[in-house]
Amino acid sequence: MIVGVLKEIKTHEYRVSVVPAGVEELVRRGHRVLLETQAGVGSGLQDNEYREAGADVVKTREEVYAKADLIVKVKEPQPDEWPLMREGQVMFTYFHLAAERKLTEAVLKTKCVAIAYETITDRQGHLPLLTPMSEVAGRMSIQEGAKYLEKPMMGRGILLGGIPGVTPAEVLVLGGGIVGTNAAKVAAGLGAQVFILDVNLDRLRYLDDVMPANVYTLFSDRITVRERLASADLVVGAVLIPGARCPVLVPGEYLSMMKPGAVIVDVGVDQGGCVETIRPTTHADPTYIVEGVVHYGVANMPGAVGRTSTFGLTNATTPYLIALADKGYKKACAQDPGLAEGINCEHGKLTNRPVAEAFDMEFEPSSVAAR
Numbered sequence: 001m002i003v004g005v006l007k008e009i010k011t012h013e014y015r016v017s018v019v020p021a022g023v024e025e026l027v028r029r030g031h032r033v034l035l036e037t038q039a040g041v042g043s044g045l046q047d048n049e050y051r052e053a054g055a056d057v058v059k060t061r062e063e064v065y066a067k068a069d070l071i072v073k074v075k076e077p078q079p080d081e082w083p084l085m086r087e088g089q090v091m092f093t094y095f096h097l098a099a100e101r102k103l104t105e106a107v108l109k110t111k112c113v114a115i116a117y118e119t120i121t122d123r124q125g126h127l128p129l130l131t132p133m134s135e136v137a138g139r140m141s142i143q144e145g146a147k148y149l150e151k152p153m154m155g156r157g158i159l160l161g162g163i164p165g166v167t168p169a170e171v172l173v174l175g176g177g178i179v180g181t182n183a184a185k186v187a188a189g190l191g192a193q194v195f196i197l198d199v200n201l202d203r204l205r206y207l208d209d210v211m212p213a214n215v216y217t218l219f220s221d222r223i224t225v226r227e228r229l230a231s232a233d234l235v236v237g238a239v240l241i242p243g244a245r246c247p248v249l250v251p252g253e254y255l256s257m258m259k260p261g262a263v264i265v266d267v268g269v270d271q272g273g274c275v276e277t278i279r280p281t282t283h284a285d286p287t288y289i290v291e292g293v294v295h296y297g298v299a300n301m302p303g304a305v306g307r308t309s310t311f312g313l314t315n316a317t318t319p320y321l322i323a324l325a326d327k328g329y330k331k332a333c334a335q336d337p338g339l340a341e342g343i344n345c346e347h348g349k350l351t352n353r354p355v356a357e358a359f360d361m362e363f364e365p366s367s368v369a370a371r
Helices: 020-028 047-053 061-067 101-110 131-148 178-189 201-210 222-231 252-257 267-271 301-335 353-359
Strands: 002-005 032-036 056-058 070-072 090-093 113-116 170-174 193-198 215-219 234-237 263-266 287-290 293-296 343-346
Touching: 002 061, 020 032, 020 047, 020 301, 032 047, 032 061, 047 056, 070 301, 090 301, 101 343, 101 353, 113 301, 131 178, 131 234, 131 263, 131 267, 131 293, 131 301, 170 178, 170 222, 178 193, 178 234, 178 267, 193 201, 193 222, 201 215, 215 222, 222 252, 234 267, 263 267
Parallel strands: 002 032, 002 070, 032 056, 070 090, 090 113, 170 193, 170 234, 193 215, 234 263, 263 293
Antiparallel strands: 113 343, 287 293
């Protein structure tokens, strides 16, 4: 099989979908790998490293799209790439279709097979290809939030951990999953007072056991959200429903309860976000202000730490990529129901129910596995 590896073109996206070790394994198994030149430079990986691993380095993404049976990416195809996608071509990447109807319609129009990292599950029902980037984004949410709490960044002028004699910042984490757990760890480590809200009591019990003393767990309901928003300096949106749009936990009218200069970092922005007023931003222009509250909505946060993110991501994706290349998508998905959960679009059919429900579009089960 011909596997295509592209240079990401989303603004300030520095990750790459395959590292040289992955190329070597694919080539060893008899596959051909076409790599767009400079695809790995943002992660500190040079073309010669890929050549040594057995890749054929080509000059343009058009050539990769034209020849590859299987395209592996990091971020969703951008509008300039939509015309290059072909019927029957397998696209393996993050899609987050529930957040963008135009992308969903464009992918359906190409009649490609869209296999989304974010909806693949393992035997425990976890999301193995979302987990490493959730870990990165959760930790980065505090790093970025702390920066934008600084006065020159239009924040409150607060040091997250405070100093002796001065109280630390209060951090509110909405969601106790992978993102929320990692955010709380970093915030607590810096000395902030941290509150984690979730509706899963078993998860709250677990977090209560493992978190340090400056982390408090609370059951999430509207009253508690409003109370904690009023005192929070930094709010981290860490809510995810696999494949679907995030529920709105912070309606726009709640912003008036918050302190001027407070900061919101909504990690789920690429799934619509749990804050009503959040919208996608870029690393080049990451924030905007609504009702005096700083909003950070960068949709590809892990892209800023490309090398860490690339190796973390490819550790998880490469076994699935090899299975798709070795067996073809139909056989690989038939043998792995969790991988089949990744099929979001197939030959012009929308095969992910939550996406179909988000846009009131027709849902059809995948030909590989009815869902």
